[in-house]
Amino acid sequence: MSKRVWLITGCSTGFGRELVKVVAEKGEIAIGTVRKKEQIAQLESINPELVKGIILDVQKQDTIEQAKQLIEKEYGRLDVLVNNAGYGTLGPIEETSEEEIQRQFDVNVFGCVRMIKLALPFMRKQRSGNILNITSIAGLNGFPGVGIYNGSKFALEGIGEALAAETRHIGIKVTNVEPGPFRTDWAGRSATYNESNIEEYKETAAKNMESIREVSGNQIGDPVRAVNAMYEITTLENPPVHLPLGKPAYKRIGIRLAEFKEEIEQYRHIGQPTDYTEEELEQMG
Template identity: 50%
Template sequence: MSDTQKTWFITGASTGLGEALASVLLDKGERVVATFRQSPQVEEFTRRKPGQSLGVLVDVTDAAQITGAVAHAIAAFGHLDVVVNNAGYGSLGSIEEITEAETIRQFNVNITGPLRIIRAVLPHLRERRAGHILNVTSVGGFIGMAHAGIYNASKFALEGIGESLAAQLRPLGIHVTNVEPGPFRTKWAGESATYTENKIADYADTVGVGLQASLGRDGNQAGDPVKAAEAMYQLVRLPNPPVHLLLGGFAYQMVRDKLQRLLKEIDDFAYLGEPTDF
């Protein structure tokens, strides 16, 4: 593994995994461009390690801000090595009860936002024939949960984007990894999430129970954001990085369990589906 200094571009660095990642990287001597939605945060981060840290003002729903921030980052540091699509949030509640406006907002932040970042950085990465894009998805991008259908939809979509992008960019020397955390001790399940109250009694034992469990987990999650950051630092130094990297024991257990169930389901009902060819 190479110890060469890398230049990172990280969205959503004000809290959670993004904040931990930016801090760990700076401590390791990496150069970090981090996005924030408030000017004081931008200025504070830029002052943190002059010549090594650069804050930029970005709302991932604003294409013009993204284009300007990427150009500014390249002008400041010469190039980008790693781009981390971390900005996002969870909209929790039943599919029937979450409003259309909130659904559109969830997709705009969690899907269209990363797409805007990807499209802004790809010309630069393609020109260099190098780079690594990390899409921070979720174990919720593998497994649908009763109380998180709209959030799951956004993360399932980002998973698909990442897999397709990996296939497109592999011949160009550019890596793509979907990073899939389980529950980590961040504000994701607290103030960073939106909760649509479960009022339909039919969903009390599914959505309602799930919402309460998510709220009860806030502040007690097993995942350590600093250790996640360390894993991502090591990931981008692998000569052949994976397209998927789960983070945390919960994620590994849940995904392994689902894959076993899925294989059994495929085999059990192959008698219906396989004979449908000409």
């Protein structure tokens, strides 16, 4: 088999840049996307023979089309798509502007769908491929002060699950990768903070936003170990649809599952008896 071709979005820093390094170290081709021309040379310096830097903005369809044409012309195949480009907007839902909400979803949700639509024709033709959606533990559990970000990642989680079910039979494998806190720029310069001025949110949204800001740069998660896990997933015959990353992610998911189950069972007596009875269904024909 020829070298696998990867398309990785958001490669100027963080997970994207570290994953490019791993892919090149494995002798595979990494097409990494950046948004500034001067970042191309920096990215390609990792390995000029195996790393290709391109300008791509997931909000701009014309740049996505250019990337598709380049892949068709130079490689003729696409084996792995990593939907890594994204950012976090923090702030109380009430105090986050409509414009910022739309931007958050356009990047984190619609941008990923645009990339998926780029990748699928290649992968359907090959009857093989991997799609990794870098979501978040915030895509499985809502937190005060990050509600809009939560919403975007919850959406991507659902899209990824559905896509896995739609494409598994033709050899396309989809995994939602759910990092906990990692030492990247997510909570630093990459984040958008919508400060809270409403007193009622002082002990909820504002407090959690401040704790996120304070831990930036001191997170327990190692980005290098994270991207090695991402690479390993693409080598498995039957990769999972969900891959949490880091101990905090597994701890939080465990708590969330227990809370969810308890809540569902507690109110089953109200929610479950809302179907037609067997007798009513018989009468309705």
